[in-house]
Amino acid sequence: MSHALAEAVLQGSRRALARVLTLIENQTQGADEALATLFPHTGKAWLIGVTGSPGTGKSTLVTALAKAFRGRGRTVAILAVDPTSPFTGGAILGDRIRMNDLSGDSGVFIRSMATRGNLGGLSATARDATRALDAAGFDILLIETVGAGQSEVEIARLAYTTLVVEVPGLGDEVQAFKAGILEIADVLVVNKADRPGADNTVRALRTMLDLGHPNIRATMVMHHGDLLEVAPVSGQIDDALWLPPIVETVASESRGLDALVNAIENHREFLQKAKRREALELRQIEGELYNRLRDLLLQRTLKSLPHDMIVDMLHEIAERRLTPQVAVQSIIAKTNQNHA
Amino acid sequence: MSHALAEAVLQGSRRALARVLTLIENQTQGADEALATLFPHTGKAWLIGVTGSPGTGKSTLVTALAKAFRGRGRTVAILAVDPTSPFTGGAILGDRIRMNDLSGDSGVFIRSMATRGNLGGLSATARDATRALDAAGFDILLIETVGAGQSEVEIARLAYTTLVVEVPGLGDEVQAFKAGILEIADVLVVNKADRPGADNTVRALRTMLDLGHPNIRATMVMHHGDLLEVAPVSGQIDDALWLPPIVETVASESRGLDALVNAIENHREFLQKAKRREALELRQIEGELYNRLRDLLLQRTLKSLPHDMIVDMLHEIAERRLTPQVAVQSIIAKTNQNHA
Numbered sequence: 302m303s304h305a306l307a308e309a310v311l312q313g314s315r316r317a318l319a320r321v322l323t324l325i326e327n328q329t330q331g332a333d334e335a336l337a338t339l340f341p342h343t344g345k346a347w348l349i350g351v352t353g354s355p356g357t358g359k360s361t362l363v364t365a366l367a368k369a370f371r372g373r374g375r376t377v378a379i380l381a382v383d384p385t386s387p388f389t390g391g392a393i394l395g396d397r398i399r400m401n402d403l404s405g406d407s408g409v410f411i412r413s414m415a416t417r418g419n420l421g422g423l424s425a426t427a428r429d430a431t432r433a434l435d436a437a438g439f440d441i442l443l444i445e446t447v448g449a450g451q452s453e454v455e456i457a458r459l460a461y462t463t464l465v466v467e468v469p470g471l472g473d474e475v476q477a478f479k480a481g482i483l484e485i486a487d488v489l490v491v492n493k494a495d496r497p498g499a500d501n502t503v504r505a506l507r508t509m510l511d512l513g514h515p516n517i518r519a520t521m522v523m524h525h526g527d528l529l530e531v532a533p534v535s536g537q538i539d540d541a542l543w544l545p546p547i548v549e550t551v552a553s554e555s556r557g558l559d560a561l562v563n564a565i566e567n568h569r570e571f572l573q574k575a576k577r578r579e580a581l582e583l584r585q586i587e588g589e590l591y592n593r594l595r596d597l598l599l600q601r602t603l604k605s606l607p608h609d610m611i612v613d614m615l616h617e618i619a620e621r622r623l624t625p626q627v628a629v630q631s632i633i634a635k636t637n638q639n640h641a
Numbered sequence: 642m643s644h645a646l647a648e649a650v651l652q653g654s655r656r657a658l659a660r661v662l663t664l665i666e667n668q669t670q671g672a673d674e675a676l677a678t679l680f681p682h683t684g685k686a687w688l689i690g691v692t693g694s695p696g697t698g699k700s701t702l703v704t705a706l707a708k709a710f711r712g713r714g715r716t717v718a719i720l721a722v723d724p725t726s727p728f729t730g731g732a733i734l735g736d737r738i739r740m741n742d743l744s745g746d747s748g749v750f751i752r753s754m755a756t757r758g759n760l761g762g763l764s765a766t767a768r769d770a771t772r773a774l775d776a777a778g779f780d781i782l783l784i785e786t787v788g789a790g791q792s793e794v795e796i797a798r799l800a801y802t803t804l805v806v807e808v809p810g811l812g813d814e815v816q817a818f819k820a821g822i823l824e825i826a827d828v829l830v831v832n833k834a835d836r837p838g839a840d841n842t843v844r845a846l847r848t849m850l851d852l853g854h855p856n857i858r859a860t861m862v863m864h865h866g867d868l869l870e871v872a873p874v875s876g877q878i879d880d881a882l883w884l885p886p887i888v889e890t891v892a893s894e895s896r897g898l899d900a901l902v903n904a905i906e907n908h909r910e911f912l913q914k915a916k917r918r919e920a921l922e923l924r925q926i927e928g929e930l931y932n933r934l935r936d937l938l939l940q941r942t943l944k945s946l947p948h949d950m951i952v953d954m955l956h957e958i959a960e961r962r963l964t965p966q967v968a969v970q971s972i973i974a975k976t977n978q979n980h981a
Contacts, residue, residue: 587951590951621684626933
């Protein structure tokens, strides 16, 4: 049945696509069957991840970006992933607003997934969802995440091109750049660029990039623990290296979107040279395989043990009579016995 | 040798403590040995997690909070965990500023860990670090994380009392509350409360809490996808339920810290009734055990397989000749064969 559903997705049925995505989201058995049918038809969409702190206007930007790609004749799917469990219904709310904006265009498909779970399982589910959308034939796939923490970053990294969205204001504080998300940006977007301080934010980002880029050595001038100055000792910049451009946008007025689409296209061209995309994808698949394996191995091990054993151990640990390290070792020893 | 080091930690040596924390951070073998000695002496410190978006002034708040606890005669350890890899050296920078502020007080110990890795491994390392600090005899342990994403939240949840820090400004946008971190707050802090809009932020947080608290049913009044109104149908509030208080602070001027310490002490009293702390700890230990098991099982499985097998599979997946789901199944089948 899942196979027939997958065939319908390949024929262009949006209803079938929605149903397959629900199978994937709920991690039901049919999902694997559907994916087996869809998988050979993937690899054609360009996957774009969008991440950034709350309040940066990511959803609006993604909507504007979808429109800009539509203007260039591309079909677009939006996958909004919320790795936390929002009690506000925010994800659905955001979808509705967007629906109004993009409704009536059959070249756009929007889906949000508000899931919870460990990081490995979550990103595997998100990746399966991108595969269904890819197989359904969309040219552009926008993967939007709600926050900017590590889990969101991992999900954004399911993509080939990762956008990191910032806004003026936060940019003045070194704090805003501590999260390490700059490191994963292929394109930096300063949204709400009509706000005061946009120039400062762009300058601060530029400094951070100069400081942080592996190919530019920089000298930090410190005084009593404060960063006074960054003096880039810029040497040769490797030709094979991508330097993330900084693009200013006002997404709510669709300003700067053309430049952003161009920046994405440039990055796409860069990745398509010298098999860079293939190398990137191989690393992504390796991470995915390990995550899936990790989860499945745990499931199998727990199933093979008497439940009481785990409960007893938890209490022994809580009473400080057993360390977690020793507990794990004895579980593994027990599993080996069972196998032998 | 690690055992002797651990004994020195129990005797109060700060140098030994620093060395044990380094063993834990680097996940060297000696760490497990040291922890085996330290573990029976843990369970006395009160663990407080502090999380919130970049720019909320978390570090300043944690420093002010440490001073406030010192003022009540408690010894304090600060563990600053950065789950991402900051290329700014932000963690170290933050430490230096703090060192100036708290230096010369032997009742305070500060340590930052800028680690990377999968979430399970990271939070296990952080938990081990809290155990070393706990065994070293500190009354209060402040666990500070850099971001506000899921990984940071998980680390903050190593604690008994979790503070979520917000600032005026972001509070006006529904976006700021989408990340679901409110759900994990035991105490909500509105820092930089001297800024304009603090009242709005407090009101918005209050509304979100009313809307989201499991014990208060609320009606959302929607209109064209916009949230117009929240009408709380507030019924009976369970006595056994903690309603997170909202505390306003100006950490840079040490304002509001007394109220914050009181809120934390209230939460501590709440958790110490009806074995709530024990129940919380048992859940935390369960999560930790599964994470450790997951990682160790993966390591063992990968070690038991020929490396070429994995590499071949990765290429087959990249060429869409094999789905990741089937790949994982055949790895597990192969492992079983090896065991048999």
